[in-house]
């Protein structure tokens with residue numbers, strides 16, 4: 001099955017957490033967190049359309065300068081989402097440089113600060129020397145921050161001593177072509193199939209039991225090698241499956257309230273990227289530094305029935321014994337350990 005999301009973990013578990021996600025056939029990419037991104041080639045940074053920042057501690061935000069350097073001459077805007085202070089932090093970064101030579105550059109940066117009940121927005125335009133300009137707030141319903149035909153993104157406000165945001169990126173549904181049925185219908189592979197998929201995503205929503213539900217009454221036609229056809233006549237050549245869900249959770253206080261919220265939020269994720277910063281024997285330190293323990297991360301993955309769990313952020317304290325951290329995660333993932341918080 002051709003997957004929409006192709007991700008790359010940028011650094012190892014002791015480096016800054018950061019995940020680069022390329023979208024199949026879209027010539028664009030998403031970035032989760034903005035720490036040390038020196039390993040991402042310039043040409044790949046150029047493709048990034050959205051960046052999702054968990055919080056602005058330096059290990060999650062130092063890469064901002066490299067991004068702005070890469071996209072300075074780009075025409076497509078860059079959208080950055082983050083916690084309540086993200087607009088202030090981007091403004092602070094931009095004010096650190098002199099911008100008298102960019103007046104004919106087209107780039108615009110949009111910044112979205114996610115709060116409990118709304119998303120505050122601002123933009124910074126190169127031609128106006130990246131001065132902060134407030135734009136209208138966005139509503140924040142059902143944790144939804146982005147809804148596109150291809151995917152949707154949700155955000156959850158949690159606590160890390162400061163507000164921190166967890167994200168989930170979900171493909172609406174996945175469309176594959178059944179080659180046998182395609183041939184049986186006397187049709188051939190071609191670019192029209194890409195258009196077919198696009199039209200289905202725009203006009204139908206996914207329902208359990210693999211049924212597509214029409215969003216409006218209008219019938220949709222599409223040009224095929226056999227001429228114009230109603231989209232629904234082509235349903236026999238499709239294989240519809242549930243889309244992929246990727247979740248990302250970093251730097252969260254190990255409180256029951258946070259843990260319960262995370263379990264609900266990441267439920268049934270195909271992939272969960274999560275920190276496992278401390279061992280549970282150092283839980284006092286975990287509480288003091290507002291990080292999850294390996295045991296809690298394992299519990300979250302187990303309770304939320306996560307497919308694959310990727311550990312990204314481990315304290316340098318365990319640089320010589322990371323296997324202990326992975327072992328604790330795995331144990332807790334498969335067995336209900338006594339909660340020792």
Ligand SMILES: [Zn+2]
Pocket residue numbers: 055057160251
């Ligand atoms: Zn932090």
Ligand SMILES: [Zn+2]
Pocket residue numbers: 057059060251313
């Ligand atoms: Zn961190």
